[in-house]
Amino acid sequence: MFSWNSRRHWDLWPYELPLPLHHFPGQPELPHEPPLERQQRPLVHFLQPNEPPPPADNDDIYHVFNFMNRCYLLAGIFIIITVFQWLMFALLMKEQGIFVLPGFICLILAFTALMLLTFCMQLRSNFWFGCIFAWLFVETVAMSVVLLLPVRSDQNISVALVAALIVLTVCYFQGAWLPMFILPGVIVLVVVLIVFAAAAGVMLILFIIxxxxxYRFVYFCLILFVTLPLSLFHAQVIHGRRYKLPKEAFLSCAVIIYMHFTLFFMAFYYLIWVHQW
Known part of the structure; x- marks a missing residue:
């Protein structure tokens, strides 16, 4: 009665019954994964909304921020030293009188130093030589400007300085934050430079003759209007919106900022006080 009968077992559970079950699809066999790797597997990206950006992005942001701070800090030092020298010359030298020959010599030296900083890549790669030529450019520009001013007074210089600093700050702020489609590009900049070179040369020749x-008034108006897109474009470069520059290029960018400041100062000086001459 209680004995085991294999025939009875096969009668109650026939062998043919499990066979049709093999035709139903089953779950696919998952690859074997060790428990340690399963625990260390990272979560899906959308499950981590507060995760920090990748290290490469952080490095790029830090590079741009550090580059920008170096440019503005060095350009600010150049501007402060130049303003101090201009005010000291205004107090020590007589107010009226143009020193054409010394101013012209300083202007040629400044142009030479600027060309060396721009085109001599081996010279610019050396930091100390770059610093020497940058300071040479700053000092010669400061000397040439103050020697060629027709009237050296605190009032004339101060008003032109305030106007130049305001316009310079506004231009670099706009270049850093405004959308790219309303800012000048490379093609626009090249066209502006070509038109400026032709028109400025004609005005200068007519003024000399x-x-x-x-003609002098039109010449400095052209300088003012051509410096506006130049400063906007350069602000985009400094803030990393156009190109990614190496960290050693902050010296050249600071020199360009100082050059834009000097052009703004000369333009506003001659446009504001032109009625006195």
Whole structure:
């Protein structure tokens, strides 16, 4: 009665019954994964909304921020030293009188130093030589400007300085934050430089020949309007919106900022006080 009968077992559970079950699809066999690797497997990206950006992005942001701070700090030092020298010369030298020959010599030296900083890559790669030529450019520009001013007074210099600093700050702020589609590009910049070179050369020749103040007024108006897109474009470069520059290029960028400041100062000086001459 209680004995085991294999025939009875096969009668109650026939062998043919499990066979059709093999035709139903089953779950796919998962690859074997060690428990340690399963625990260390990272979560899905959308399950981590507060995760920090990748290290490469952090490095790029730090590089741009550090580069920008170096440029503005060094350009600010250049501007402060130049303003101090201009005010000291205004107090020590007589107010009226243009020193053409010394100013012209300083202007040629400044242009030479700028060309060396721009085109001599081996010279610019050496930090100390770059610093020497950058300071040479700053000092010669400061000397040439103050020697060529027709009237050296605190009032004339201060008003032109305030106007130049305001316009310089606004231009670099706009270049850093405004959308790219409303800012000048490379093609626009090249066209502006070509038109400026042609028009400025004609105005300068006419002023030398005729000695009419209207040509000098137009000449400095051209300098003012061409410096605006140049400063906007350079602000985009400094803030990393155009190109990614190496960290050693902050010296050249600071020199360009100082050059834009000097051009703004000269333009506003001659446009504001032109009625006195």
């Amino acid at each position: 005729t000695d009419h103040s209207i």
